[in-house]
Amino acid sequence: MATDVQVPTLGESITEATLGEWLKQPGETVGRDEPIASLETDKVAVEVPSPVAGVLQEHVVAVGDTIEVGAVIARIGDSKGAAPAKAEAAKDASGKSAPATAEATPPAADPDSQPLTLSPAVRRLVLEHGVDPSKIHGTGKDGRLTKDDVLAAAKAEKAEAREPSMERVEPAVAAPVASGERREERVRMTRLRQTIAKRLKDAQNTAALLTTFNDVDMTAVMDARKQYKELFEKKHGIRLGFMGFFVQAACLALRDVPSVNARIDGDEIVYHDYVDVSVAVSAPNGLVVPVIRNADQMTFAEIENTIADFGKRAKDGTLSMDEMRGGTFTISNGGVFGSLLSTPIINPPQSAVLGMHRIEQRPVVMPDGSIAARPMMYLALSYDHRLVDGREAVTALVRMKEALEDPMRLLIDL
Structure with a gap:
């Protein structure tokens, strides 16, 4: 008797998904809880495990199909009946069964031939x-x-390719390419990319977006990291990065300017007495935004450990939807890709997002009138002008700048 494999519960408000790929093909054996398919939801990729051990009998849906929670996507059969003794093939032309031979006992499987x-x-x-x-x-x-x-x-393959060959190799002759040949390729958008596109466009259509800019001298932060990075890593087992400083500075600013940490719900404003920071992380299928819960209550080490874990699991595709739900403020670091300046788009229903950029040496006029090269970073705060006034946005960004240029403010809560 076959067992149906159904789409599992995907989380609150997630009612459907797209079949991304099959990890098992019909005829292959599967173990209990072994993944047989990967689903793409609005936020993450989810593996579907087999509820029983057996043999995959059939795929009920195809790659790219949209399926609802609870829908049957495959059927698993009993492994005992999965490999009949090929009775039909063993019969001779007269219809009588051929005598048993050595082939009646399946040969040992060749590991290299197994799927x-x-x-x-x-x-x-x-x-x-x-x-x-x-x-x-x-x-x-x-x-x-x-x-x-x-x-x-x-x-290993790259190292082997770099080793000079002792044999004379004839130069390869390039295949002729038709003059003026132009090619196009159509690739179906993943469900995650479709959701990103829709949400970003909705944000532009709904919110009154405005961006304010400032720059920050990163000397103090860089000096602090240089001085304490070895002790920090030795004690906490994690590198002291830049993001911990920015999360702490943002929490300090959002406490002073609560509207930047609020959201609009209908004709009401919802203020939060906590800070859940959404951190934009690059994943193979697009941008994902896991949430650091109660970031305002966390230490540098807790923040850095949480972010490192998010980054690793984003690449592995193992982030859960609960970890990306909510958030009251977002920080996006385009500087890791070399961005000098940008105008980030808010993550609805949040009302603001901070954009970090690359650090570069620039000439700066010092308080005594001298000019010095300093490691500078542009900061961009995009916000919903329906809720956040320009004065509040500028004040919040200046608070962050002050805390980053003088990290002692983070320690003594100024």
Whole structure:
């Protein structure tokens, strides 16, 4: 008797998803709780585990189909009946069963001929580095490939490619390309990318967006990191990054200017006595925004550990939807990609977002009139002008600038 595999509950307000890829094909054996498919929701990719051990009998839906929570996507059969003794094939032309031969006992499986089951994270790395997964020895459970296995294989291939060959190699002749040939490729948008596009456009259509700018001298923050980074890492097991300073500075500013941490709900304004900071993180399928809950109550080490964990799991595709729900203020760091200046778009229903940018040496006129090269960063605060006045936005950004240029303010709460 076959067992139906249904779309699991995906979280509050998530009622449907798109089938991203099949991790198991019909005829393959599956273990209980082993992932057989990957679903794309509005926020994250979710793996669907098999409810029983057995053999995958059929796919009920196709890749790209939109399916609702509770819908049947596949059927799992009993492994005992999955591999009949090929009675039909064993019969001779007269219709009589042929005598049992050595083939009646299935030969030992060749590991290299078995279909590989790759997790979404491993599959992305395989595609990214262009390695052959069948030639990689898996060190994971049951011989499955891990990310480290793929990365090691890719590194080995690059090292081998750099070694000079002792044989004379004839230069390859490039295939002729038709003059003026122009190509196009159509790729279906992922559900996550569709959601990002819709939400950003809705934000532009709904909110009265405005951005205010300032720059910050990062000398004090950089000096603090240089002085304490080794002690910090030794004690807490995590590097002291820039984001901890920015989250702390933002919490200080939002407490002084609560409207920047508020939201509009109908004809009412909702103020929060806590700060849940959404941190924009780059993931393989697009931008995701997990939330640091009660950031205003956290230490530098707790903030840095939380952000590092978010970044790792965003790449692995293992962030949960609960971790990306809510948030009262967003920080986006475009500086890691080299951005000098930008106007970030708010993350509805939030009313403001802080954009960080790259640090670069620029000439600055010092208080004594001298000119010195200083590590400067542009900050951008985009906000919903329906709720936040210009004076409040500028005040909040100046508070952040002051705290970053004099981190002692974070310690003594100024």
